[in-house]
Amino acid sequence: xSEQPLFKVTIDHITIEVPAGTTILNAARxxxxxxxxxxxxxxxxxxxxxGKCRTxxxxxxxxxxxxxxxxPKLVASCRTTVMDGMEVKNxxxxxxxxxxxxxxxxxxxxxxxxxxxxxxxGECHLQDLSYEHGKAGTRYEFQRRTFKKHDLGDKIQLHxxxxxxxxxxxxxxxQLTNKREHGILDRGDHAEIATxxxxxxxxxxxxxxxxxxxxxxxxxxxxxxxxxxxxxxxMDAHRDCPTCSGKVTLWNRGxxxxxxxxxxxxxxxxxxxxxxxxxxxxxKTSDWTIEGxxxxxxxxxxxxxxxxxxxxTNKPTETFQAVHGGRLPKLLMDIHTVSDVNRPDITxxxxxxxxxxxxxxxxxx
Amino acid sequence: xxxxxxxxxxxxxxxxxxxxxxxxGGYRAVEKALKEMDPASIVEEVKKSGLRGRGGAxxxxxxxxxxxxxxxxxxxxxxCNADESEPGTFKDRYLMEFLPHLLIEGLIISxxxxxxxxxxxxIRGEYAWIVDILEQAIEEAITNGFLGKNILGTGFDCNIxxxxxxxxxICGEETALIESLEGKRGNPRIxxxxxxxxxxxxxxxxxxxxxxxxxxxxxxxxSGEEYAKIGVGRSTGTKLISACGNINKPxxxxxxxxxxxxxxxxxxxxxxxxxxxxxxKACIPGGSSVPILPANLILKTAKGEPRLMNYEGLSDGGxxxxxxxxxxxxxxxxxxxxxxxxxxxxxxxxxxxxxxQCSPCREGTGWMEKILKNIETGKxxxxxxxxxxxxxxxIEGNTICPLGDAAAWPVAAAIRHxxxxxxxxxxNPAESxxxxxxxxxxxDPIHVPA
Numbered sequence: 072x073s074e075q076p077l078f079k080v081t082i083d084h085i086t087i088e089v090p091a092g093t094t095i096l097n098a099a100r101x102x103x104x105x106x107x108x109x110x111x112x113x114x115x116x117x118x119x120x121x122g123k124c125r126t127x128x129x130x131x132x133x134x135x136x137x138x139x140x141x142x143p144k145l146v147a148s149c150r151t152t153v154m155d156g157m158e159v160k161n162x163x164x165x166x167x168x169x170x171x172x173x174x175x176x177x178x179x180x181x182x183x184x185x186x187x188x189x190x191x192x193g194e195c196h197l198q199d200l201s202y203e204h205g206k207a208g209t210r211y212e213f214q215r216r217t218f219k220k221h222d223l224g225d226k227i228q229l230h231x232x233x234x235x236x237x238x239x240x241x242x243x244x245x246q247l248t249n250k251r252e253h254g255i256l257d258r259g260d261h262a263e264i265a266t267x268x269x270x271x272x273x274x275x276x277x278x279x280x281x282x283x284x285x286x287x288x289x290x291x292x293x294x295x296x297x298x299x300x301x302x303x304x305x306m307d308a309h310r311d312c313p314t315c316s317g318k319v320t321l322w323n324r325g326x327x328x329x330x331x332x333x334x335x336x337x338x339x340x341x342x343x344x345x346x347x348x349x350x351x352x353x354x355k356t357s358d359w360t361i362e363g364x365x366x367x368x369x370x371x372x373x374x375x376x377x378x379x380x381x382x383x384t385n386k387p388t389e390t391f392q393a394v395h396g397g398r399l400p401k402l403l404m405d406i407h408t409v410s411d412v413n414r415p416d417i418t419x420x421x422x423x424x425x426x427x428x429x430x431x432x433x434x435x436x
Numbered sequence: 437x438x439x440x441x442x443x444x445x446x447x448x449x450x451x452x453x454x455x456x457x458x459x460x461g462g463y464r465a466v467e468k469a470l471k472e473m474d475p476a477s478i479v480e481e482v483k484k485s486g487l488r489g490r491g492g493a494x495x496x497x498x499x500x501x502x503x504x505x506x507x508x509x510x511x512x513x514x515x516c517n518a519d520e521s522e523p524g525t526f527k528d529r530y531l532m533e534f535l536p537h538l539l540i541e542g543l544i545i546s547x548x549x550x551x552x553x554x555x556x557x558x559i560r561g562e563y564a565w566i567v568d569i570l571e572q573a574i575e576e577a578i579t580n581g582f583l584g585k586n587i588l589g590t591g592f593d594c595n596i597x598x599x600x601x602x603x604x605x606i607c608g609e610e611t612a613l614i615e616s617l618e619g620k621r622g623n624p625r626i627x628x629x630x631x632x633x634x635x636x637x638x639x640x641x642x643x644x645x646x647x648x649x650x651x652x653x654x655x656x657x658x659s660g661e662e663y664a665k666i667g668v669g670r671s672t673g674t675k676l677i678s679a680c681g682n683i684n685k686p687x688x689x690x691x692x693x694x695x696x697x698x699x700x701x702x703x704x705x706x707x708x709x710x711x712x713x714x715x716x717k718a719c720i721p722g723g724s725s726v727p728i729l730p731a732n733l734i735l736k737t738a739k740g741e742p743r744l745m746n747y748e749g750l751s752d753g754g755x756x757x758x759x760x761x762x763x764x765x766x767x768x769x770x771x772x773x774x775x776x777x778x779x780x781x782x783x784x785x786x787x788x789x790x791x792x793q794c795s796p797c798r799e800g801t802g803w804m805e806k807i808l809k810n811i812e813t814g815k816x817x818x819x820x821x822x823x824x825x826x827x828x829x830x831i832e833g834n835t836i837c838p839l840g841d842a843a844a845w846p847v848a849a850a851i852r853h854x855x856x857x858x859x860x861x862x863x864n865p866a867e868s869x870x871x872x873x874x875x876x877x878x879x880d881p882i883h884v885p886a
Binding site (some may be wrong): 145169210 | 604606787788789790793794795796798799800801803806830831833835836
């Protein structure tokens, strides 16, 4: 392995030696922690991914030992390879933080922010990113972009409204499967992920597009609205699968397997692709050999409260009204129109006052 | 009367056809280049000429040619960028429509210099009739032995193919053009690798503008040194300017880059002054994506010197008080024009043409358009102006390709120079729907710092 020359690169004052050809992002990931820039579109397992979301922008304050000039613009760290003696500023650069805040704002202006009813909540990269870089309020005062939901086959649902066009699923469908039938239609802010036209995706490995999706745009229909991820306990398990490696993570609650996903590493990337049979159709505990609990970062919401068995099963003792002195919760945004869960029969803009929960029809189901 | 190198013969009857073009001295440069020169000396000649890319960025063409990788056994390609879609720019259309053989001649010489046996013209899809003109010209050149196998007995083979685009502005960006030429979705590639290393089908490629390639013909005819003597400083040779807007004589003019902007607008030889006896309010000197300048700054630089029509002259003062020569789409606005509406129109264009690949451009262009629409229709707020400034600042420089910058610059310049007009629009919503802000103080003499 060490035939390639090693390049010395300094990221946020931490120096590390990496083989030539490594990208700045991967060098930073070797250091780990806060130094690693966030990545919404880059996926190390997918060839050609990256460079699109611009969240991983970093400042190169010294090009290399030979040519110490700084790079004029911020560069996408996922697609820029290191040079010997390069000095990179990530979180130590105000320019980078400012640009990243801007990118997060751009990503969020057309995102529905329907996290309360989104299946991805808790393991959503955009959610993490906006916690770190987002603002409490928005400066966007216009109607958000919406799309209709589409079923890509009977197991996968595409909800374009949430999509941030990272192209990861396009690369996955392109590189894991033979037929290319999944791509981008249209241009600019009305571009959408589509199967040409409304075809089903029926490949053995197509379920992996759910795992690579950084947001809740592609969801598992066998798991939709079944449970919240932070109520589930992730377990490593395997089985003899004729198609794939059979190494998966089971998401259990009690004895019941709620969903099956591929195992993801600390950067949220799939370790080994799994087949559709494992993912969608093998949901009995008896089908699997359990290896043990899956390690989840202890800061993640998924690992919260796993010690107390009652979390998520007991109803909270205090109601909102009791805590807030009898005041009803105010809804800042009408998530119901985009979610189809609880469609109101009134238009919010017709109200003279802020909308209250009572303005909505109770859930009919 | 300025020097004309490209459009000298544009009005000769039948110059579109091979026989007339040949009789008028055409294809002499091909004979000279292929028989008397070798590829390296042609590149050297173009370098000496100081020819800069005429597509907008102004990168030295000879330098670009010398960057092309030459691995053994891998074909190289030359691609002519005829995807001219910048609002206000129509010089390439004129050149290709009237002098198709000039472009073909430039392409043959450049292909020989770069070692490209298969050369492509990527032409804007809307220029359908020009495709016919070019294909006829290529056919004529093949019949007369200037294209095809063994050109003029020198053993050099070259084919030229015309490829029509499908109507996307972004495909004028060189890597998006390459993707589109390969038959893929026209998304710009992430650089590096640059096209000179991996371009069309991963082969070394040079992409040049129509006018750049046509300018190779006079360079070979008159030698690079002679060409470099025309013009001033690093702006050598002649430049086609497509003038439009509120002027008496809109059209394509060839200038030798020594004249001043004032002369260009008011001289009868060129634009012939502002139409209907109005006064000049503002000017976009290089196609829609370059910063707009008010009358006082376009005629004189911040130092009070007359501004010259060339690369350095127009960018004098940086973006604070200058602009860019860009692609030469010269748009003149008179006192009746509304800058807010103009900026909104441009923002709408860039929103429509953003490829949607990277987030700042995809979301930012749409956001800017919506805010500008609000201000234009009298629904704006004062804070919207600062918000616009902040959005453009976060798009500029943070995108994959220059479309993000191109969308941000017009908005930035409009706010920088015409902020009072934006504020007037916001504060007088009813009145702003009825009349325009007018000339105000934009034409006042500028303060010259001591």
